[in-house]
Amino acid sequence: MKLSRRKFIGGTASVLATASGLQMGFAQAALPQGSRGKTLVYLFLRGGYDGLNMLIPRTGTHRTEYELKRPNIQVPVSGENAMHNLNGAFGLHGSASGMKALYDTGKLAAIHAVGMPAGLGSRSHFDSQEMYELGTPGDLATTTGWLARHMMTTPGLVEGAAIPALSTNSSSPTSLLGDKTAMTLDSVSGFHPNAGRYGDEYLDALAKIYGGDSSLDNAVKNSIDTINMLQEINVEVPDTYPDTSLADDLGLIAGMIKMNVGLQVAAVDFGGWDTHNGQGDNGGGYYAGRVETLSDAIKAFMDDLTSHGLDNDVVLIVQSEFGRRVRENGNRGTDHGTAHPMFVVGGKVQGGKVYGTFPGVADDDLFLNTDLKVTTDFRKVLGDIVVNFMGNPHVDVVFPGYTYSDSQSFSITGGAELFSNGFE
Numbered sequence: 001m002k003l004s005r006r007k008f009i010g011g012t013a014s015v016l017a018t019a020s021g022l023q024m025g026f027a028q029a030a031l032p033q034g035s036r037g038k039t040l041v042y043l044f045l046r047g048g049y050d051g052l053n054m055l056i057p058r059t060g061t062h063r064t065e066y067e068l069k070r071p072n073i074q075v076p077v078s079g080e081n082a083m084h085n086l087n088g089a090f091g092l093h094g095s096a097s098g099m100k101a102l103y104d105t106g107k108l109a110a111i112h113a114v115g116m117p118a119g120l121g122s123r124s125h126f127d128s129q130e131m132y133e134l135g136t137p138g139d140l141a142t143t144t145g146w147l148a149r150h151m152m153t154t155p156g157l158v159e160g161a162a163i164p165a166l167s168t169n170s171s172s173p174t175s176l177l178g179d180k181t182a183m184t185l186d187s188v189s190g191f192h193p194n195a196g197r198y199g200d201e202y203l204d205a206l207a208k209i210y211g212g213d214s215s216l217d218n219a220v221k222n223s224i225d226t227i228n229m230l231q232e233i234n235v236e237v238p239d240t241y242p243d244t245s246l247a248d249d250l251g252l253i254a255g256m257i258k259m260n261v262g263l264q265v266a267a268v269d270f271g272g273w274d275t276h277n278g279q280g281d282n283g284g285g286y287y288a289g290r291v292e293t294l295s296d297a298i299k300a301f302m303d304d305l306t307s308h309g310l311d312n313d314v315v316l317i318v319q320s321e322f323g324r325r326v327r328e329n330g331n332r333g334t335d336h337g338t339a340h341p342m343f344v345v346g347g348k349v350q351g352g353k354v355y356g357t358f359p360g361v362a363d364d365d366l367f368l369n370t371d372l373k374v375t376t377d378f379r380k381v382l383g384d385i386v387v388n389f390m391g392n393p394h395v396d397v398v399f400p401g402y403t404y405s406d407s408q409s410f411s412i413t414g415g416a417e418l419f420s421n422g423f424e
Contacts, residue, residue: 037161038313038390039257041250041266042147042175044133045294045320047273048125051340052326052372053287055110055354056083057361058091065361069327072281073334081283086110090354094283095292098299099343103352107302107311108345111381112356114319115339115374118367121322123336125274128321132378133174135399144178146398147265150386151179153394154264161262168249169269176267185252235259241300244293246270250301258308264390270294273320277331294318298345311347315389318343319378325370326361338371342381348389380404 056075057063067074075083075093083091084100090112092100102108115121120138122128131137135146144152151165165182167173176182210217235255241247246268253266272290280287298316305311323340339359345351359365359373367373383395383404395404 037262037264038315039253039263039266040147040150040385040390041253041268041314041316043250043268043270043298043316043318044129044173044175045273045318046125046129046269046271047275047320048128048322048324048336049273049290049320049340050275050279050287050324050334051112051320052323052361053279053283053334054093054096054291055086055112055341056091056093057089057358058083058085059089061362062089062358062360066326069361071328072332073279073287073328075283081288083283087354090358093288093291095288096295097292098295098297099345100295101299102302102345106351107347107349108343109349109351110354110356111342111344111376112354112358113339113372113375114342114356114378114381115322115376117377118374121338121374123322123338125321125336130174132319132321134177135175135379135382136401137379142400145173145175146382147175147267148177148179148182149398150390150392151181151265153397154390154392161264163256163261164264165266166253166256166263167267168252169267173267173269176265238304240303242293242296244297246293247297247300250297251304254301254304257305257310257314275324276329276333276335279328279333281332302345306347313347315344315346315349315385317382317385318345323372326366326372327370338367339374340372342378344381344385346389377402 052066053070053073053075057066058077063077075081075091077083077091081094083094084096085091086100086103090110092103092110099108103110116128116131116137120131122131127140130140133145133147134140134142135149136142147165163183165176165179167176167182167184169184172182172184235252235258237248237251237255241251249268253263253268256263256266270293275287278286298318301316302311305314319342320340323337324334325337327334329335341356355376357375359375361372363369365373379399379402383399383402386392386395386398387404392398396402
């Protein structure tokens, strides 16, 4: 078996259903043919990213206040490291050229000042990540993740899906907590327990050792079934993708979509956004590198899907656990804040627009005199995607305690909706 960084035969995998001893029968699962469902990709920026230096005020009093509060780390309007002009009022970080190209073609929408309702959020990385992924602001006791509840309540999932839910993280994220179909692949190499010359013999030996009916026996059988199934899936990550781990993760997901394995949801992590120190002056430095890696990977992912006519079947969401404070700190970084921009990418997205209400960055406009105020509940963005793109009407189950109104679905300026109508 030939393995390389650019080719998926498997990654370190676990099937959550094995804990229950259920026999999933992946080896017999046929890949769906003739019908293709929608895929939701949930890309989480771990560490709390500085959204105010991603989606940036360009003009007027907002720009003046931004420059006063960020004398060193501000992203310039012109010159070296200049931002990309989106709509006159806002710009995109200069290192996000790939995302700007998607915006220009109408495949990327930005929603500013997104977060949890006032009083329900947290500045703790752990607590905030958990609440976002559980989909329950202010409640850490929820026992299932929002993606898992979506999977449990979605009508018309692709019948016989081999891999309905996938995480490319090192372990299954909280958003998929409770989904027993979710598969975790944390590497594009080394999936097989013995991928060398005697790999098949190794699996045969395991099958004989664990041939009984105990929970452990069934768990091992499930794992062997999964290995056998994945060996039949040959996913190439094209050379058009950047040589980064995030690009590999998105390339793997794109490959699964192209192979039509029935993938409904996928969760991806991209960390390194906790920029308390040395964030980068004048639009450059460390933060600019993270933005470039993010942007280039998303662009390669969408280009790949578009080249296969699949861009209308996928929506990718970019979210973090919080934004950063409006004022830069003494270490030329930013501390934990509140609101941040979300991005939604896909062929059916009503892109080329900046949605939401920008609250302003003057002293009187700030939350607790430090943060960008939340003006859009994150569940409104995700609810739009769940209902209008994925076709799941049970948003009250996916986000318990939240009242979703389709009639108010991002009627922000000009009555535009986040998604185009119909989704055919």
